[in-house]
Amino acid sequence: MVDERFIRPCAWLAATIALIAACIFYTLPASITVALVFFSAYNALIEIYVGMSFLTPGKKKPPFEAEGWSHHDLVYGTNSLHAVAFKQEESAPLLIVIHGWRSSSRSVGDRGAWFANRGWHVLLIELPSHGASTEIEFWTAYKSMQAIKAVCSNLDSVFSKEDVTKVSYYGHSIGCFIGLRLVADQEFVALEHPMTTLILESPMTMYSPILDEIALKLKIPAILLGVYRKRLIRRFNASIGEKGLFSSIDEFDLPQWGLPTLPTLCIQADPDNRLGMGHFDLLNTAYVDSGQGDLLTSHRLPGLTHAGAKINEERNQLIAAWLDAQS
Numbered sequence: 001m002v003d004e005r006f007i008r009p010c011a012w013l014a015a016t017i018a019l020i021a022a023c024i025f026y027t028l029p030a031s032i033t034v035a036l037v038f039f040s041a042y043n044a045l046i047e048i049y050v051g052m053s054f055l056t057p058g059k060k061k062p063p064f065e066a067e068g069w070s071h072h073d074l075v076y077g078t079n080s081l082h083a084v085a086f087k088q089e090e091s092a093p094l095l096i097v098i099h100g101w102r103s104s105s106r107s108v109g110d111r112g113a114w115f116a117n118r119g120w121h122v123l124l125i126e127l128p129s130h131g132a133s134t135e136i137e138f139w140t141a142y143k144s145m146q147a148i149k150a151v152c153s154n155l156d157s158v159f160s161k162e163d164v165t166k167v168s169y170y171g172h173s174i175g176c177f178i179g180l181r182l183v184a185d186q187e188f189v190a191l192e193h194p195m196t197t198l199i200l201e202s203p204m205t206m207y208s209p210i211l212d213e214i215a216l217k218l219k220i221p222a223i224l225l226g227v228y229r230k231r232l233i234r235r236f237n238a239s240i241g242e243k244g245l246f247s248s249i250d251e252f253d254l255p256q257w258g259l260p261t262l263p264t265l266c267i268q269a270d271p272d273n274r275l276g277m278g279h280f281d282l283l284n285t286a287y288v289d290s291g292q293g294d295l296l297t298s299h300r301l302p303g304l305t306h307a308g309a310k311i312n313e314e315r316n317q318l319i320a321a322w323l324d325a326q327s
Contacts, residue, residue, distance in 0.1 A: 008235075009047035016040040046224065050231045053214050054239075057102050057129045057139055064109030064124055068116075071132075072158050074125070076150035082132035083151075084109070084124040085158050086116040094121040094164045096152065096190060100173030100307065104131035108172055110310040111201075115170075118320075121159060125151070127175075138239045141207075145178045146240070152190040161191045168197040173275070173306065176203030181258030197326055198264040199319065202272055202306045205279040205286070206253035254286040263295055265322045267315050270300035274307060297322055 016037055063071065064084045073080040084105045095115045099108045105124035112122040127144045128136040136143060167190045171179035180203070182188050183195045204210075211229070220228055229249055237245050250256055264287070268280040280298070287296040299318050309315070 009044050009051055013044045016044055046227055046231055049215075049218055049220050049224070049228050050235050052218055053211070053232055054138060054140070054235075055214075057127075060129075060131060061102075061104040062106055063126060063131045064105040064112070066109065066113065070158075073132075074151035074155070074157070076147050079128065079134040079136060079147070081128065081134075081147055081151050082126045083158070084112075084126075086112065086122045087159065087163070088116075088119060088121055091163055091165055092119055092121050094123065094159065094167045094190060094193070095170055096167065097122065097124045097170045098127065098148065098172070098175030098178060099124070099130070100175055102130070103172075103307075106131075107307075107310070108170075108175075111170065111172075114316055121164060123155070123158065127178075140236065140239060141174060141178050142181075142236070142240050145182050148178065149182060149185070149188050152188070155191050159191060161193070164191050164193055166196045167191070167193040168199065169195050170199040170201070171203065172201045174204050176200040177205065177207075177257075180205065180254065180260065183260040183262070184258035195260070195262060197323075198260055198262060200264065200266045200283070201315070202269045202275065202304070203266060203279055203283060204275055205283045206257070208249050208253050209276075209278060211249060254282050255290055259286055259290055259292070261292060261295065263326055264297070265319065266296065266298040267304065267318060268298065268300050269304040269306045269309070270302050272306050 020033075020037060063082060069084050069086050072083045072085060074083055082105070095112065097105075097108050097112050099105060105112075105126050108124055112124050116122045125148060126133045128134065128147050129139050136147075169179050169183055171177075179198060179200070183198050186194075188195065211232070215225065215228070233246050233249070237243050246252070266280065266283060268277075271277065272280070280300070284296065284298055287293050301312075301315060301318070304312055304315055
């Protein structure tokens with residue numbers, strides 16, 4: 001299968017080679033040929049940078065397995081998201097849990113089990129191209145958001161509307177980034193229930209520093225950064241079938257990315273050895289600046305790590321206290 005990320009750069013490279021060959025064998029005017037070769041080679045380079053900026057999830061990790069939990073493939077279009085569910089015998093609140101980048105339901109299984117032990121229904125959804133979910137071309141957080149929205153609108157194969165009293169969302173890392181925009185969408189429901197609360201753990205709240213990190217690793221010259229970012233946005237819009245939807249990198253950061261208007265709890269690893277503390281700081285600033293500071297409860301938790309912290313008693317105590325306050 002051809003990697004969709006590199007179809008455009010390959011086309012520009014082919015054009016460059018063809019122009020060089022034409023110059024050698026057909027003695028085209030040198031000035032015109034040089035200009036055309038430079039133009040096509042320049043575009044090939046930019047498109048290579050853009051293609052490499054769309055990261056792939058890589059090797060899949062296995063789903064969460066535990067007694068009493070069931071596995072489901074939730075269909076959307078021609079693809080499916082794998083989910084692991086725990087269903088209470090009686091009606092109860094439902095927690096939807098989304099894991100982090102290059103992880104699976106196994107990385108958040110213990111968090112879900114904690115809620116299940118407190119009497120919640122739990123649904124651990126694996127992102128596209130993660131866990132046992134089907135592979136998709138050109139992975140983006142936005143595509144994942146669209147997929148989650150689609151499958152949550154029809155969960156009849158797992159729960160019935162009558163089973164569920166209310167629905168909450170729990171995200172970790174990029175699962176938070178997806179959730180912030182998803183929950184801000186008033187049309188996002190699960191079994192016709194809107195979200196009532198949002199829990200974020202060590203959240204990603206902006207894409208711009210991730211992009212800066214990628215550009216630094218690719219050693220993109222400063223003179224090319226402006227064109228590179230414009231092409232990146234153009235390619236992103238094309239990948240989601242929404243021409244012109246985004247026009248600036250700032251739109252991938254809070255508050256423009258999405259800011260829910262419901263009670264939100266944030267538990268932040270301190271220090272955060274993967275994302276740093278800028279994402280946490282932006283979350284707090286965005287809520288305060290929007291006049292919604294009273295909706296956000298945030299805690300910096302020394303000793304909590306960004307990844308691998310499947311069990312953390314202090315985190316659980318903070319969540320329990322906050323949930324009790326909400327009810």
